[in-house]
Amino acid sequence: MSTIDPTGVTLVIGATGTTGSRTVAQLTAAGRPVRAASRRAGPLPGAEPVRFDWYDPAGFDAAVTGADRVYLVPPVGDPDPAAVMLPFLDRARAAGVRRAVLLSSSAIAEGGPAVGRVHRALPGLFDEWAVLRPSWFMQNFTGTHAHADSIRADGAVLTAAGAGRVGFVDADDIAAVAVRALTDDRAPNADLVLTGPQALSHDDIAAILTDVTGRPVVHHHLTYEAQRDRLAAVIPPEFAAMLAGMDRDIAGGSEDRTTDTVRRLTGRPPHGFRAVAERELGAPAASAAAVHPESPTGAGSGGRLR
Template sequence: MSEPTILVTGGTGTTGSRVATGLRAAGVAARIASRKPLGADQIRFDWTEPATHAPALDGVDGVYLVPPIGLSAPAPIVEPFLAQAIRAGVRRVVLLGSSAITDETPGLGRLYSLVRGAAPEWAVLRPSWFMQNFVGGHPVAAGIRATGEIITATGDGRVAFVDADDIAAVAVRALLDPLPHNTDHLLTGPEALSYAQCAAIIAEETGRMVRHRPVGVAEFTKLVRESGVPADFAAFLAGLDDDIRRGAEDRVTAVVPDVTGRAAGSFRAFIARHRAELTESAALPAV
């Protein structure tokens, strides 16, 4: 029996690139879907161009499914793709969802039931907020580097931030384990922290002054909109911050160690690994 081929949508993104690396390390072919493919292992794929879907699915056994980004109601785009995937012979689908999204969440929550109902074998990953939001091009990271501030509407609410490496490790197991998981996986890191606590850890690890500046939901919505995010999605994101303020993300699960056999990475260890990225701006004052 030949080894499976897995289509990785969002294959150049935060989790998708890591999933592709993990699949290859396991000796499995990863076909990376990208709007601008580079290399023999990548194929052109655009959610808004259905003509790109069939070639991407040709000969594929499983799909790591990252929904279209920035849409509050992506189901009308994802549903026909899923149906086409099953007709093409795909058996296993692993969906990247979010701990902040439930089945009852308007628009986005519909994706969970779509995957459960369409795929013979499936898993829904519902990770907490990414540790990677504090580095790279994310607005949180940009604020840290530019002004030493993390601006949120979360108040003192806590989040068990999770490393994308751990999300990918669970995804690879969900894609390759002989027995399908056929369940939702709520993924978290090993501890829940407020943004003020995160700022303190970053300051300790980098030697730079970093603080959390809490704002109200209306002000945060305005800030997100000014960054170029559509109004409806900006309001949705601000609502997630308000959910954090009310305790919705203050929880820790054992899914990462249970599925992967190793401990989930801590926030402090993550910041220590990325110290250089957080100190590259001269605008940050020393502690």
């Protein structure tokens, strides 16, 4: 039986990010009290904002006090997030947090590099927990980061993934699973791999984007070295090498799978990429903004969104 209060506060770290903002929106829509943690403590409808920075432990207590569950988005681009996350999790447990849901990656196993160390530690810290391991985000192609930047600028997707296929997943579906993991009477206490309904190559993605937006989009096949060096121009070299290595793994078939996790936890099927592209890029105004070379864009990380 769960030990958390069904009316208790959920702390969402990374509350203005890709999955965090959607998780906040779905929790507040369900009438759940939410503390929205971000570096600027920006206001989100229905949530209590709080300033939070993984690299500033002075703000940890204000974030966790009074919360009984937490959604954890690791610091973006840090090759060793455990160094800052594990001290925070100790603090959270001492403050009364009973359930933790961690956003990881389908490409990183328990005990693996980066957030894999946090994944391994989580069950020993909390009796109620889940690790979400989504495949690569569909929003990497429709948002304001990563591949979306090169699509807007050059009509191109650049990877070292070759013809490898990926079960790309909608961030809305990730948030829906996060909400269930955070609020169900029983925590999953499991490692959950999340995918969309179909595994697609980047050539397939380019063809769908061309069809939906009306602007040609192509997939440029890079070598591992070329992708690593391209990414290292904008992100730390260790992280660039890891991301390029993930592309190389995709080329070898590491992400060529689909799972039933979204349907099993939410009761509905996951969204397909064409439906998401039409939702986010298909309207005339959205399409123009998405593909115009001079449209404002965010600072792309070169990897998946968080």
